[in-house]
Amino acid sequence: MNGGDRVLGVLKWLVITLTVIVCAGPLIYGFLLSLRPFASVAAAPLSLIPSAEEVTLEAYPRAMGEFGLGGFMLNSLQVALATVVLAVLFSVLGGYAAVRLDFFGRRSVNVLFLGVYMLPGIVLAVPLFVLLSRVGLTGTLVGLVLVYIAQTVPVALYMLRNYFIAVPASVEEAAMIDGCGRLALIRRVVLPMALPGIAATSLYVFMIAWNEYLFALLFLVHERPRWTVALGISQLTEFSVPATVLMAGSIAVTIPVVAGFFLAQRLLISGLTAGAEKG
Amino acid sequence: MTSKRLVFTRWGRPLNRSQRDDLHGRLLVTPTMLIVLAFVVLPFLAVLVLAFADVRLVDIPRLSLDRLTLTLANFRSAWGSDRFWSALGTTLAYAACTTAGAITAGLVVAMALRRPFRGRGLVRALVLIPYVLPVVAATTIWKTLLNTEYGLVNAVGRQLIGWENPIAFLTTRSQELGGIPIPVALVTVIAFEVWKTFPLAFLFITARLQVSPMELEEAAAIDGAGKVRAFFHIVLPQLRGVIALLIVLRFIWSFQNFNDIYLLTGGAGGTEVLAVRVYEELVTRANIGTASATGLLMTAMLLVLLFVYGWMIRRERA
Structure with a gap:
């Protein structure tokens, strides 16, 4: 090992340490702040670890109740779940068709979805705002769900397609010969085999819908009771809400995403092993 | 049946x-x-x-196709405004710097985590935090970190490094540092975006590294080539494909980014990119026509850039 390689070895551990601090640091900082009274943060911003007597969970109920984040989270949950169910349903059907069936317009479908992916969200936001206002859907969660489905279906379909390709066509043909109709075939044969993929796709769609900000801002900003949690937290930063409460809100909005991540991970693994057992 | x-x-x-x-x-x-x-x-x-119509937000209830008169005024007004061109410059700088920064950081971290060690799985999971963190949570935490009164960064700067005044990272257009003007707010939003998006570059590059054989590098090591040379002559050429793909994806996404910049600075301090410009035209100026025209010009410019990039790649391969 020459001198240059030794320097690289030290550099490597420096990079790893720095990466961990930079990636996990802000989240830990947010969490620690959410446990302290604001007066103590303002007085001593450098003492990160809260002392035993000042630790308080008070910021969480304040964020949820007094500042309404609890209600906003419920709105977000409804929007995200509705988006996941519909977007994944549509993309299962469409993705299966794109993989297995040779139908008229199959190619143009792909081009269309690529186009959707390339169009800047902000550019579509302008006409969507105009059109949905015209039919009275801005200011409603339904309008938001419809837009989110359109925004996520192309990606979901693309993701699912890759999992469907992995399902052997011979299994499907056998089921077809046994008299299984197309929809029953998708439900009984393709879905179970692509379950890990569907879990991953659902999580991805959920994250997009849960985190989305631009359309929520445009459509709902004047409808405070219908704010999503992303919109709610960002609007609260405009008022003089204590930083500790904002941190509590930020941690709370992160929890479902992290929980979903671990849940889906278990589903992913169990799906894979369930397939392996049958050899 | x-x-x-x-x-x-x-x-x-x-x-x-x-x-x-x-x-x-x-x-x-x-x-x-x-x-x-x-x-x-x-x-x-x-x-x-x-984009070709003279429509304001107040016109929406009475809007119908046959009543629209078409005009080029929106494009003229967008094209002729200084703010549009300065926003274009900001967008290009932002997209180029975040793309380069995210891919470089992803590459460096992927190389550092390439060989197995105790706890590598945990480090890999931690690297994904910025990517999965909801953008609103991430920007709120960053805004608190950078706060001039009680933020950690300014506290460290003033109490440990000895800054005279706190730095308003999110609103300062320009500050001299050793005689060189630094666009502080722009650098901050770029740093945020690199932080948030490098995990994806890391994942892509790691996936590619896993399928590239180590034998060539080992042979090179036996021949006396140092790791640095092996990296530039053996590893990097294999990563060209995935890096080219990442450049396209990251550039498209950064070019259109609205959320991250708007949530951090609201477009203040010289961070007004084209996406924020479109939003401002629509919401603040309540002008649907100029917002649409600005958005279309933005899309057209993105397409031209991608076309040029595709052409360059193809010419290089030929």
Whole structure:
């Protein structure tokens, strides 16, 4: 090992340490702040670890109740779940068709979805705002769900397609010969085999819908009771809400995403092993 | 029971397999097509019209196609405004710097985590935090970190490093540092974006590294080539494909980014990018026409840049 390689070895551990601090640091900082009274943060911003007597969970109920984040989270949950169910349903059907069936317009479908992916969200936001206002859907969660489905279906379909390709066509043909109709075939044969993929796709769609900000801002900003949690937290930063409460809100909005991540991970693994057992 | 599932043509004959596949394919893709048509294609057609119309937000209730008169005024006003061109410059700088920064950081971390060590799995999981963190949570935490009164960064700067005044990272347009003017706010939003998006570059590059054989590098090591040379001559050439892909994806996403910049600075301090410009035209100036025209110009410029990039790549391969 020459001198240059030794320097690289030290550099490597420096990079790893720095990466961990930079990636996990802000989240830990947010969490620690959410446990302290604001007066103590303002007085001593450098003492990160809260002392035993000042630790308080008070910021969480304040964020949820007094500042309404609890209600906003419920709105977000409804929007995200509705988006996941519909977007994944549509993309299962469409993705299966794109993989297995040779139908008229199959190619143009792909081009269309690529186009959707390339169009800047902000550019579509302008006409969507105009059109949905015209039919009275801005200011409603339904309008938001419809837009989110359109925004996520192309990606979901693309993701699912890759999992469907992995399902052997011979299994499907056998089921077809046994008299299984197309929809029953998708439900009984393709879905179970692509379950890990569907879990991953659902999580991805959920994250997009849960985190989305631009359309929520445009459509709902004047409808405070219908704010999503992303919109709610960002609007609260405009008022003089204590930083500790904002941190509590930020941690709370992160929890479902992290929980979903671990849940889906278990589903992913169990799906894979369930397939392996049958050899 | 089978007769129920058979679909007959108009002439009463059962469909053959390719006809049936065609019909089923179209039916299954219909829900997706409908929603994409209604919420992507139709709006896109609408923006093409709105960009040529003199429409304000207050006109929406009375809006109808036959009453619109077409004009080039919106494009003229966007094209002729200094703010548009300065926003374009900011967008290009932002997109180029975040793309380069995220890919470089992803590459460095991927190389550092390439060989197994105790706790590598944990480090890999931690690297993903910025990527999965909801953007609103991330920007709120960053804003607190950078706060001039109680933020950690300014506290460290003033109490440990000895800054005279706190730095307003999110609103300062420019500050001299050793005689060189630094666009502080722009650098901050770029740093945020690199932080948030490098995990994706890391994942892509790690996946590619896993399928590249180590033998070549080991052979090079035996021949006396140092790791640095092996990296530039053996590893990097193998990563060209994935890096080219990352450049395209990251550039498209950064070029259109609205959320991260708007949430951090609201477009203040020299961070007004084209996406924020479109939003400002729509919401603050309440002008649908100029917002649409600005958005279309932005899309056109992105397409031109991607076209040039594709052409360059193809010429390089030939």
